[in-house]
Amino acid sequence: MEARLRVDWIRCDGYGLCGDFVPEVIDLDEWRYPIIDPRPIDGELLHAAQRAVDCCPMKALILESAPSESRRRR
Amino acid sequence: MPTPDPTQRLLAGPPLDGNPERLDAHLTRLGALPSADNHLDLISSLEASGLLGRGGAGFPVGRKWRALAERKSGTAVVVVNGAEGEPASAKDRILMAHRPHLVVDGASLAAEAVGADEIIFYVGREHAAAVAAMGRAIDERRAEVRQAMRLVTAPVGYVAGEASAAVHYLNSGDARPTTTPPRVSSSGVHGRPTLLQNVESLAYAALIARFGDRWYRSAGRLDSRGTALITVSGAARRPGVMEIELGTTVGEIAAAAGTTAPRVQAVVLGGYFGTWARVDDAWGLPLDPDAMKPKGLTFGCGIVGLLPTELCGVSATAEIMAFMATESAGQCGPCVFGLRAIGAATHRVANGAAGGGELGDIERWVSQIPGRGACRHPDGAMQLMASALEVFGDEFIHHARTGRCSITGSRGEAA
Numbered sequence: 176m177e178a179r180l181r182v183d184w185i186r187c188d189g190y191g192l193c194g195d196f197v198p199e200v201i202d203l204d205e206w207r208y209p210i211i212d213p214r215p216i217d218g219e220l221l222h223a224a225q226r227a228v229d230c231c232p233m234k235a236l237i238l239e240s241a242p243s244e245s246r247r248r249r
Numbered sequence: 250m251p252t253p254d255p256t257q258r259l260l261a262g263p264p265l266d267g268n269p270e271r272l273d274a275h276l277t278r279l280g281a282l283p284s285a286d287n288h289l290d291l292i293s294s295l296e297a298s299g300l301l302g303r304g305g306a307g308f309p310v311g312r313k314w315r316a317l318a319e320r321k322s323g324t325a326v327v328v329v330n331g332a333e334g335e336p337a338s339a340k341d342r343i344l345m346a347h348r349p350h351l352v353v354d355g356a357s358l359a360a361e362a363v364g365a366d367e368i369i370f371y372v373g374r375e376h377a378a379a380v381a382a383m384g385r386a387i388d389e390r391r392a393e394v395r396q397a398m399r400l401v402t403a404p405v406g407y408v409a410g411e412a413s414a415a416v417h418y419l420n421s422g423d424a425r426p427t428t429t430p431p432r433v434s435s436s437g438v439h440g441r442p443t444l445l446q447n448v449e450s451l452a453y454a455a456l457i458a459r460f461g462d463r464w465y466r467s468a469g470r471l472d473s474r475g476t477a478l479i480t481v482s483g484a485a486r487r488p489g490v491m492e493i494e495l496g497t498t499v500g501e502i503a504a505a506a507g508t509t510a511p512r513v514q515a516v517v518l519g520g521y522f523g524t525w526a527r528v529d530d531a532w533g534l535p536l537d538p539d540a541m542k543p544k545g546l547t548f549g550c551g552i553v554g555l556l557p558t559e560l561c562g563v564s565a566t567a568e569i570m571a572f573m574a575t576e577s578a579g580q581c582g583p584c585v586f587g588l589r590a591i592g593a594a595t596h597r598v599a600n601g602a603a604g605g606g607e608l609g610d611i612e613r614w615v616s617q618i619p620g621r622g623a624c625r626h627p628d629g630a631m632q633l634m635a636s637a638l639e640v641f642g643d644e645f646i647h648h649a650r651t652g653r654c655s656i657t658g659s660r661g662e663a664a
Contacts, residue, residue, distance in 0.1 A: 184428070184583070184623050185580045186428075206583075206586040208583050208621070
């Protein structure tokens with residue numbers, strides 16, 4: 176299975192824990208808001224990504240199976 | 250009698266003198282609205298016309314109506330978007346204030362075509378003449394239009410006219426965008442399928458219903474067919490709203506507005522979410538969505554902003570960025586902090602107070618911020634900023650290095 180991370184930007188408050196959990200996929204900007212690598216995630220990283228989702232204090236991080244809606248739109 | 254100008258369609262008729270065209274005059278001039286019984290024919294005709302939405306995004310109108318008409322369930326709602334929060338635009342308020350019945354025509358056709366039982370006219374509350382004209386036109390049409398109609402004034406604000414923000418306001422009084430999906434087309438006003446369409450698009454639909462798609466397509470010089478309302482501002486003797494044949498060049502529009510190329514340094518196209526273009530590139534440019542797109546330019550909501558030669562493009566951009574930062578709905582971090590930071594950095598560069606890192610930071614934010622918000626407000630702001638770096642790149646560097654403006658010669662524009 177391949178998946179992608181998506182952020183609910185209205186919920187996200189910039190705690191930045193996600194970037195600490197999966198730095199391979201999530202970079203943080205200077206305000207600790209995530210910058211997500213758009214490439215699909217699989218294998219080992221999927222577990223780390225799921226952990227980042229589970230630990231988001233705002234429940235603002237979403238793991239969805241690829242292709243994401245945004246990819247289909249383009 | 251003089252031959253009517255075939256490119257004057259929405260603005261044909263009585264002069265734009267602040268008085269709305271009344272119902273009897275509207276009917277005498279254009280005839281009754283054809284019955285919408287064959288609504289699939291109307292949708293096909295809109296598709297054939299090539300009419301694009303005129304709120305900014307340019308989505309094909311016929312396709313939007315068809316998608317809603319072919320939904321599986323639910324009674325729809327039509328939202329007529331006349332919020333017009335874009336400060337450089339005046340075409341929607343001019344249209345509503347002078348041709349309100351064309352807007353009601355288009356709204357009622359849309360409601361019949363997509364199966365809606367309610368029409369909400371969402372009109373910017375600061376556009377007093379438009380609010381008054383639309384209110385009266387709606388009252389005059391209640392006996393004839395089958396849907397419930399109401400006028401809701403939109404709060405002042407750039408983002409209040411964004412689709413999800415408009416629906417959010419109508420549902421809960423909060424004019425901030427919401428996370429999509431769900432889209433308003435599936436879950437909008439009262440959670441029902443909602444067609445949200447700009448007033449100009451609806452007015453054109455009312456003319457296409459009367460005169461047909463071939464009539465609409467008979468204007469247009471290049472691939473994009475038809476006509477459009479635009480707003481000209483800046484270095485012109487006669488700024489304001491015009492109706493143009495698509496494909497008309499920026500230079501012709503500027504001439505009609507009473508200016509010449511030597512008076513103009515650059516042109517902002519589309520809106521504050523649009524793009525800057527150098528005067529040399531812009532002058533021969535046809536205002537045609539199909540022709541503009543491959544060049545990375547946007548027709549948007551039809552803004553042609555003429556920056557005079559004696560003003561500084563860096564300062565003009567700094568003002569726009571400060572405005573866009575202020576107008577953030579304040580919900581999404583990258584927009585709140587990013588636009589504020591880019592506005593402040595651009596302001597420091599413009600005022601000769603740059604510390605050295607600003608240009609690098611601005612370039613990084615331009616690439617990092619887009620796509621990271623509930624709505625596309627930050628994306629639009631960054632598109633404008635990216636085009637400013639291209640068009641005024643040398644001037645940005647000159648400001649940052651010397652602290653001076655090579656156009657005004659000043660150190661610190663705002664001082």
